[in-house]
């Protein structure tokens with residue numbers, strides 16, 4: 513079989529950087545990325561036949577682990593009926609009902625194929641609904657690669673230390689106001705000055721693309737209050753957190769929980785990743801009054817040849833059906849266990865750090881123990897150089913971590929004791945490598 517090194521060399525001649533999504537190229541951690549050929553449960557196998565415990569989980573979708581038998585069976589059955597019809601199919605309503613049954617803030621849903629499409633449509637819809645142009649986003653939040661939201665974006669934009677993106681016009685950039693995360697005074701001030709022009713505030717439900725950052729208590733509820741008071745909409749981006757941080761996403765865990773200290777209802781929510789269980793599904797949903805501004809009912813246009821694709825819907829339906837409360841209890845417990853072990857290993861090696869946590873999502877930041885990471889400035893000021901050696905020590909020991917310090921670590925219901933033991937055994941040496949960096 514061809515090795516990962518040979519496959520990477522071949523890919524580099526064919527695709528920019530040898531990849532179809534930038535962070536996969538290992539730019540910030542260095543080295544040759546393993547090319548994966550199969551996955552099962554919590555494990556991935558690369559082209560060299562090496563097996564890894566996977567802590568990327570396809571960047572979120574693999575909530576149930578790889579190749580979950582019932583998800584595969586549902587996909588196989590759908591494939592046998594044909595791949596795509598360009599007409600409505602029953603599975604679209606089935607998935608929509610599953611989403612609405614879990615997330616009460618969703619009164620109408622529109623399926624798309626990627627998170628980028630979901631947020632792009634949500635922004636267009638907010639503009640169409642309010643008749644206003646400006647959008648507020650927070651530095652370090654990533655909402656996909658739509659032009660208007662690439663300024664100070666997290667994820668690969670942060671990993672590659674880019675200010676934004678070439679190819680975005682000044683006119684487009686001027687329609688986005690970028691504010692520091694967790695800073696309500698900045699939001700109040702922006703509305704005081706330009707409130708009549710602001711169509712929406714878009715925020716990650718809990719940021720996880722500058723590493724994980726917890727919203728300060730009441731932050732999201734305050735955004736809902738401020739937007740409502742000013743005739744603007746709140747777009748709550750749950751592409752990453754949705755159906756991962758809990759049965760009803762991060763909203764269900766916080767503002768939408770029955771016992772919430774700071775209840776609120778977002779106008780629009782975006783979903784992706786887990787909703788498709790590994791196939792290209794994303795969606796936007798929210799208040800019927802707003803959603804009904806979408807074509808064909810309303811004047812805001814949006815469409816997709818493969819939207820609601822029957823095979824992808826089957827994967828989503830099967831994934832959500834098996835994403836039970838027990839699955840979240842398991843992932844919550846594994847997350848607590850792993851983050852505690854990482855912290856212990858780093859402390860034992862004398863590495864200053866903070867565990868960044870929001871629900872069951874977590875990441876590690878270096879040199880940040882004093883105050884943790886509260887915003888993008890904190891995330892950028894950390895000792896990011898310690899992550900590369902840590903990452904490679906883990907990789908050498910057969911643990912596949914996200915290849916960037918600005919990404920969350922992802923677990924699944926398939927991460928059992930055997931998989932966890934392999935991760936835990938690798939931590940002390942990785943912590944020493946981080947200390948020596």
Ligand code: PMP
Pocket residue numbers: 571625626627628629631654655656657667716721749750751752784785794
């Ligand atoms: N929003 C958030 C919060 C995300 O994390 C991502 C992707 N990581 C996106 C939007 C974009 O989704 P996609 O990559 O499917 O376009």
